[in-house]
Amino acid sequence: MGASYHIKTEKRSDYSVGAKERMFSLVCLGVGAVLTIIGLFLAMDNPARIFSSLLYNNYFFLMLGLVSAFFVASQTMGYNGWYVMVKRISEAMALYVPVGGVLMAVILFFGFSDIYIWSHKEYFDPNSPLFDSILKNKEPYLNATFFFIRMIIYVGVWALLVFWMRRNSLNIDKDGSGSISSYNTSKYISALFIVFFAVTSSTSAWDWLMSIQPHWYSTLFGWYCFISMFVTTMAVTIIVCTYLKSQGYLPYMNDEHFHDLGKLMFAFSVAWAYLFFSQFMLIWYSNIPEETMYYKIRIEHYSVLMWSCVVLNFVTPFLVLMTRGAKRNRKVLVIGACIIFFGHWLDFYQMAVPGAVMEAAHHAHAVGGDHHATIEAGNSLIHTVAGGGDHGHGADGHGDGHHVADHVSIGLFEIGLLITYIGLFSFIMFQSLAKAPIEQVNHPFFKESVIHHT
């Protein structure tokens, strides 16, 4: 019966941004902007927090787009058919990458010296009292020039590849059924993308997030960020598809496709837990000061946050999404997706902000010779403090000078940023979605996707 199969062509290719979607995006942008500005005034005294919050929010949404492109590329390379149903949604999400990339450049340009302690020349100068030999060893990689060159390469090539993938995907539409030349080209683009992404997803995570605490390193940090973003991407794809389905689009998308997306979301939640625990346990077991300080500040000041990440990103999805029925139940799946989305957003907060704030506080303390600066714990990164390393005094120096907080909590600023970015991301995604047929009928695997059965 396969040969007589016919694809019905009513109400399919004509997605245009609906009033609801536009309203949602604009309300998010407006409300988010107001909250962000109020939050900004409340957080004015802590530029490290402001810029690191901007950084991780921007990273989060940039990667959401980029990993969507990776999703399409990996499915293309795997000769998979089922995903064709959601391909256009992933492509629309990927088209956020150029915007996120430009914002990244802006944030890093203005926030460079506030986010990264290694941006200060003193730590590399052997004659300076702040000289740090560990940082000196890392200088060939961690220096401003190379950092910004790398950033331009990442963002530029990602954007180019995403545009190229999109253009080729539109060519598949133009080719008409029967021709697979553009489809064959998509294999080459996907292969290139995967190779470039494999390297740069790791190095960008080192550059932008791991180097916030430059003494600390974790060899699986890049994977950790990637897996985190892969789960989030699946969660957002599920939420968007469910919404579009409820509006009458994607008539051929059924429980089977949602089940597969849910399986990926479930499986990569477990993979996330695996990496989280691998990183934690190796550091806990070997007990090397350079490494343990990462968890030390998080367990001392952010323990609720850190363990709620484990609960939200692993325990909840593991128990809720374990059964087949749950993954095929649209409501349960979307609730799970929302929890995962929020959980991973919190996880990136705890990766970026605590380190940046603590390092900045120690830097202020070390540089200023400001003996009134209040610093709580003695777990300083910078051991060579001017005056013979007497940094312990800060702990009881209840300052009458200026106060540098070495830990903060999530406030209006972060919540506002999250809402703003949701608005921006959804605005661009829905605009991009409207620019091409929402179902790629001419894709060689479209029929396979329609009759997909798990």
Add this chain to the structure above:
Amino acid sequence: MKHKYLLGSFDDDEILLNATKKMRLAGYQMHEIFTPFPIHGLDEAMGLQDTRLHTAGFVIGATGTMFAVSLLTFVTSIDWDVNVGGKPFFVLPSFVPVTFELTVLFASIGMVVVMYLRNGFSVFKAKEVVDVRATDDRFIMAFCRKKYNTQAEAVEISNLLKKYGAVEIRETVLENEIAPNLFKVDEDLAHLEHGHH
């Protein structure tokens, strides 16, 4: 004890899938279908209940978890305190790798054993093959003659099988019963009339 089955033999999986739906719509529930490879949608067409193997897997896996935690607790902090790098004796993070491995080991081996038991496999006994061609290029649909015991029913089933594309129909007598399947009860058969195939 002898067990009689009526076998319809097909040479194409799509014809088989269609025939499965048609036979059930006609009111005849096949006992089992043997195929050389898995066929998507056949479970639903046959009206099989969802497998409970994963429930068994969960229970056995949880048993493994508890076994591992109690084993490690006993070994490292009750029977003989083991000092590793000055860590506390009872310490969960270092238990996790072993607990994880034992959970997976219990669940995987347990599920294989349950599957063997459920399907009547045994190590020392050759499984009675209903039709050896079902391991190669034929699809065999078996009806239990104990269920459809009158001659009229057998004739009716044979005619329907032929009508829906069976290339061969015959009866066979087995020493052992084919392990019975659990079918959905009071299932609405309407969904069989539509579908893409």
